[in-house]
Amino acid sequence: MRRFYEHVRVDKEGLRFYVSCPICGMRQYGSRIPLLCRRVRTLALCETGRARGLSQKRYNHTKAAAVQQLAMHFNQCRYCLRWVCDRCYDADDGEGACRDCSAGAGDVPGGRRAEGG
Numbered sequence: 001m002r003r004f005y006e007h008v009r010v011d012k013e014g015l016r017f018y019v020s021c022p023i024c025g026m027r028q029y030g031s032r033i034p035l036l037c038r039r040v041r042t043l044a045l046c047e048t049g050r051a052r053g054l055s056q057k058r059y060n061h062t063k064a065a066a067v068q069q070l071a072m073h074f075n076q077c078r079y080c081l082r083w084v085c086d087r088c089y090d091a092d093d094g095e096g097a098c099r100d101c102s103a104g105a106g107d108v109p110g111g112r113r114a115e116g117g
């Protein structure tokens with residue numbers, strides 16, 4: 001099973017972390033890349049964990065925060081194990097399933113309930 005952490009990517013133009021939904025493709029953006037890590041070369045090293053000293057430290061710290069923040073907007077499907085956004089997640093399914101999987105398992109249109117905390 002892939003962990004949520006591994007789905008967090010870097011938007012090199014916006015210089016932010018993000019995760020995109022595998023179903024609708026929507027991107028949810030998180031924390032900005034730290035100033036220290038914004039040079040193209042440094043960023044490439046940080047992404048692979050090979051930068052040195054403070055740059056890597058800052059990068060890891062910011063990424064960890066982004067993971068926490070972004071995880072609130074994504075849900076893991078118990079069937080296909082993909083991480084999908086709230087809109088592509090069917091909370092009506094007993095233990096939770098993405099739209100693709102719940103459609104094949106007896107979907108009830110209009111039966112959606114208000115989400116609880």
Ligand SMILES: [Zn+2]
Binds near residue numbers: 023024025026084086
């Ligand atoms: Zn989605």
Ligand SMILES: [Zn+2]
Binds near residue numbers: 079080101
């Ligand atoms: Zn699924």
